[in-house]
Amino acid sequence: MQTSPAPARAVIAGGGIGGLAAAVALHRRGWHVTVLERAASLAPVGAGIGLAPNALRALDVIGLGDEVRALAAWQGDGGLRTPAGRWLSRTDARAAASRFGGPLVLLHRATLIGLLADRLPDGALRTASPAALADRGTAGGRPARITTPDGELEADLLVAADGIDSALRPALFPGHPGPSYTGMTTWRLVTTVPGLSFAPHETWGRGGLWGTQPMKDGRIYAYAAAAAPEHAHAPDAEAEHAELMRRFGAWHQPIPEILAATPAEAVLRHDVRHLDRPLPAHHRGRTALLGDAAHAMAPTLGQGGNQAIEDGVVLAHHLAPGADVGPGLAAYSADRLPRTSAVVAKAARVARLAVLTSAPAVAARGALMGLAGRLGPGLALRTFDGIADWRPPARPYADRAPGHPGTRPATPRTDRPSPGR
Template identity: 55%
Template sequence: MSHAIVIGGGIGGLTAAAALSLRGWSVTVLERAASLDPVGSGIAIAPNALRALDTIGVGDDVRKLSALQGAAGLRRVDGRWLTRTSAEAAAARYGDPTVLLLRSTLVNLLAGRLGPAALRLGTTAHAVDPETGRVSTGDGDLEGDLVVAADGIHSAVRRALFPAHPEPVHSGVTSWRIVVPRPEGDVRGSETWGRGQVFGIMPLADGLVYAYATAPADRDGLGSATGSNGRDDPDGGREKAELARLFAGWHDPIPRLIASAAEDRILRHDLLFLDPPLPAFHVGRVALLGDAAHAMTPNLGQGACQAIEDAVVLAHVTGGSGHRPGVDLAAYTAARLARTAKIMRRSRAVCRVTLWSNPLAVRARELGMSLAGRLGDDIALRQFDDVFTWRPPVS
């Protein structure tokens, strides 16, 4: 039986491990954390990722958690809709909804597809040999026919395989994420754009709301890049006060959501991305996956979705347990590089537009969006056609 070593127990790594296991691989997941308690809060699983999750038997479990219903779209600071569609229209167009759920829920669903022996927690991969598939850890060496590097945006494996490639760069944006109880009143899924700032509201199951906010990293004394894409501020009270200041006067329920946030549960991150894209997603027996391969800004909500796509495509091209994967990894790069590079560029372009702060530019942006919205409810959806209609390869 062929053996795969997955470095990283996040969503991409766990999806890859589950997909490979279903194809008969023996899988070992190395996760440096002592538990799979994920860093993060909410996550969006779009129709393309739901279809990918179907291949490992998790798609329907995620669909059951769908809570986004009714109108959704982009709004002005005063609450007026700029573009609007509905969750029902999106589901009808793509055959599936976009499901918002807690990241921890998805991690648990994926981990449940693996046997306990597959997970090695508290284990760090120190070095990888792409020619032999040997992975060095503090507990000794392992050797795999395939090594999946799903070790995140600051991937040590990527750095070793492509030492001349630029490190992730700062987008100029810092972000906050919170999960709070759903307040009274009509809470719609929306994203509100102001002068360089964004606030998103996404209803979750179980009476919760996932909310996120972004602002320029150097705005009004906000900290500049720290080189971390997962910085949790130890002084949650300061972050809550900063959110309340930045979004004071924005439409309801934004101030109420901020006020209800637990001070020690606010996550703050600087947004980084890879630029330019990597020349390949593999070297020898090693395949890069998710943020390790194509870290992108979150503006299209496709970061985790593309990692899930990566995972099921990788399992497909490497074949079953009796197949050596070496030559097939070129097929993995061929299947994934162009698609992810395009989505990375589009996401970064949207990020730049959200940073506009000149009043004339913001007004022109709003007029353009309002005009597009008057042309039909499906205008907002069409831009996602090439993203959401993707389907996993069929054996």
Template identity: 50%
Template structure:
């Protein structure tokens, strides 16, 4: 039997996970990444139980957990630092089979790349376009053309694959707020609990990474493309330096060149994630705001589900239609939920902020966990990948 070939456009989390899933099911995979290296810099990532379940299916959950940190508790605070809600990670693991694990994005990418043959990874290969050609698609990149059995568009928010094959689809839309992300230097006494602090039109969160470092993230409601006139580090200090402890101490431990600032966007719903023998995964299909911490988690789910559907039938087009039916309703619902949570978190009118904080304080923890079941309770289609 002829080995089937897949071209993965984009070497981020979703693309690499799709490549691992297909490789372990016997496909010949080629990951085409525009950057010169397969890496990510500067920020942490939260992997919820559903993501760890997907990594279990890839045989990688143990390696990822070994590189991450599991905090005992986390929660939400108000602008004065008072707790509004708390979540016990042990209870999360009891309900959903895995805890919340936090690690550096670069570490997760390293685990994924290490699971692939070196010849599958083609950095510095920018894809120009993708076009249909009978029963196969043609991927045009700087070094020439590739004609695989399957094309996976995993090239992010501003996907070239999506632009080529979904030309009428609406482009990314600004969420209304900007985000800062950074990682501190190692701290002698890092906070024992992670937290997201809600202010008026602004939020600041932090969670532990291995080695005494902390991953910090912040948002503020600003016009798209707004320039501060100062460095990202100075802007972050100016906006959040007087927030409640331990935020000032965390910011004091942030290197001046280690702050990333990005306007946040999501993607209007697509009518389909597939075109013939081309499938979109991750942000290329359903870019969402980070309020639920589900962007990478959903990309991992995509990868495992895509491989399962392709394993179920030799008809690639039929498999992709099945993938679309499984993934599009779920991911678009989660994207809408994340957008709603972001709108609540960014409230700035004082009466609305008071109402929001009061509602959070009065909501029982068990109700919060129960509300997260549709997201965190996802199960892997079929059996885990064991080949």
């Protein structure tokens, strides 16, 4: 009796947004997937994530775009302010959606993680499973091998999605220097302030910035960044909250009100590191790198998670189960390395601009931003040309022919709620 061959097996090291997106995309292509997450549970940090049209189109490919749009807050009109509250420039959500083919939306990271994890088959996700590379494998030859607490796994494809401190990246590229400090530290929080009304905004001051965004469930996602020495964190949560108050408590409302309403334990702080020197490739042998493991970047363009989602969808597009992974991984690197390197570099430039400490430089920056605002939203939106307008190599289900299961209109609906509503 003839037996069918075993399905091609992909092992994904890392259960974050990029790793789960890759797992879902590969599963939909017919791969047998196993996700190894070193943490004891999928408990993402208590923060929001903005998803730009490029990431939403990638999520459309794996059937999640509309669900995310329905659960998320659509970004409304807002803008850029000074610490005294003066508007430097205004954003036009409809102009942005028209330019880039869709809205920017915001939801909690836990929501996105849950949606992705729910699309995996039973038993595919293993928590408390740190992974170590035993053999990266060879395309067309021996499989990749990875060591876990439960033993060794073989894989036709190994995906290193284990974050900026990836354990697998140094084994693939031992000569690469790894991540470096950007000079910027960040704070993030999700909180509730009953009755608070505000327009979404970023506020840029001397040596730092603050952002405030509404979430669909009424909570507020806020973030801050400042120039600071690396590892200069406060000794405990209360002291960290006091540091935020010291830096931003005298800035315009609603910033002081949000800080006053936020419990100290809700504040998360992280120094921002990035891979400012690109890797020579995003794969070696049968092993692919994606997300922060491949191209960690400053958060100033809001593209870290977005680029990781793109990675997962593009990787699956190039890798048909049962085919030689060599050409597919080479195509993945060729697609992703130039794009992500450019986004990393642009995010670094914006980070340096955002945390200027020289008073004359800050004044000049404000004058230029004010001028750009007076010239209309198109000038500011150019920052995201070539980023937010990206389209995946596989056509999203939203763009398929009428009558295809899961089809939705390819043109915007006139009865769609306005952005931010």
